[in-house]
Amino acid sequence: MNEAAVWWIGAGPGDPELLDGVRARLASEFSVPCRVEFPAERPEEAWDARRGQHSSSRILLWLKERTSQGRVLGLTDADLFIPILTFVFGEAQLNGRVAVVSTARLGGPTGLPGEKGRVAARLQKEAVHELGHTFGLLHCRTERCAMARSASLRDVDAKKPALCPACRALYLEVSSEIGEPHE
Ligand SMILES: [Zn+2]
Ligand SMILES: [Zn+2]
Numbered sequence: 001m002n003e004a005a006v007w008w009i010g011a012g013p014g015d016p017e018l019l020d021g022v023r024a025r026l027a028s029e030f031s032v033p034c035r036v037e038f039p040a041e042r043p044e045e046a047w048d049a050r051r052g053q054h055s056s057s058r059i060l061l062w063l064k065e066r067t068s069q070g071r072v073l074g075l076t077d078a079d080l081f082i083p084i085l086t087f088v089f090g091e092a093q094l095n096g097r098v099a100v101v102s103t104a105r106l107g108g109p110t111g112l113p114g115e116k117g118r119v120a121a122r123l124q125k126e127a128v129h130e131l132g133h134t135f136g137l138l139h140c141r142t143e144r145c146a147m148a149r150s151a152s153l154r155d156v157d158a159k160k161p162a163l164c165p166a167c168r169a170l171y172l173e174v175s176s177e178i179g180e181p182h183e
Contacts, residue, residue, distance in 0.1 A: 002175055003070035004034045004131065007063070009042055010077035010103070018103075018120050022075065025124040025161055026131055029146075030171070032070075039066070046078075054078040056091035056100055063098040071134050073127055074100040089126045089150060092133035099130035107153065124161040126150070132163065136174050140167050 006023050008014030019036045027034040043062035046054040054076070063074050080088050080102045089106070092099035106122040107115065128146040140147035145164035150156045163171055 002030070002032045004030065004032050005070065005072050006034065006036045006127075007072055007074050008036070008038050008076075009059070009074045009100075011042070012077050014038065014075070018116075018123065019075065021120050022073075022124055022127045026073070026127060029128050029162055030131060030135070030175070043074075048081070051081055052079075053081040053087070056080040056082055056088055056102075059100045060091060060093055060096075060098050063100065064093070064096070067097045070097070071131065072098050073131055074098070075123070075127070076100065076102050077104055078102055079104040089156070090130040092130040094133050094138075095136045096134050099134050101126045101130050105153070106156070121161065122153070122156045125156055125159050128161050128163070129159075132167065132171070135171055137163070137167055137171060140164060142166070 004026055006019060008019055023034045023036050043059045046058035046062060048055050059074055063072050080090065082088055082091060087105055090099065090101035101123065103119060103123055106119050125146050132147050137147050139149045142148060142164040143158050144160050145167055146159055146162055147167045148159055
């Protein structure tokens with residue numbers, strides 16, 4: 001069945017309010033049961049000393065080894081990269097079980113009012129985006145759609161934490177068909 005878990009795998013303590021916000025958003029956007037979990041282990045092998053960042057692809061492999069049903073979205077505060085880019089907000093296995101999103105590039109402490117809410121809103125958008133990929137959704141040209149590609153915070157801020165009508169229709173179609181993720 002379609003179900004999802006949000007795993008906090010960051011170095012710092014996971015903010016319960018932040019995590020619950022993501023959980024609630026995913027549950028409502030994808031109409032799936034969703035829970036928050038705090039695994040004891042961390043994907044240590046994802047650290048790349050040369051780049052001083054964590055490999056998002058290696059985190060996906062780490063998550064995949066530990067996931068046997070439903071989908072898992074790893075949330076972290078680690079700065080993520082893929083080889084061809086300076087950084088990524090997250091990565092997902094297309095049509096798969098696992099995805100990861102980081103808070104590292106979503107706006108650090110500035111001391112300005114409203115900061116926590118801003119980071120939470122951005123995190124929810126990227127969480128919907130990456131989980132959408134696990135359901136087979138591709139990038140969308142609608143700027144306000146959660147499935148729009150984001151290269152910068154400006155792109156993230158232009159989006160809503162929701163699928164556009166076209167992506168939603170596609171999601172409803174695939175989610176009724178596939179059920180369990182493809183391997
Ligand atoms: Zn994407
Ligand atoms: Zn869309």
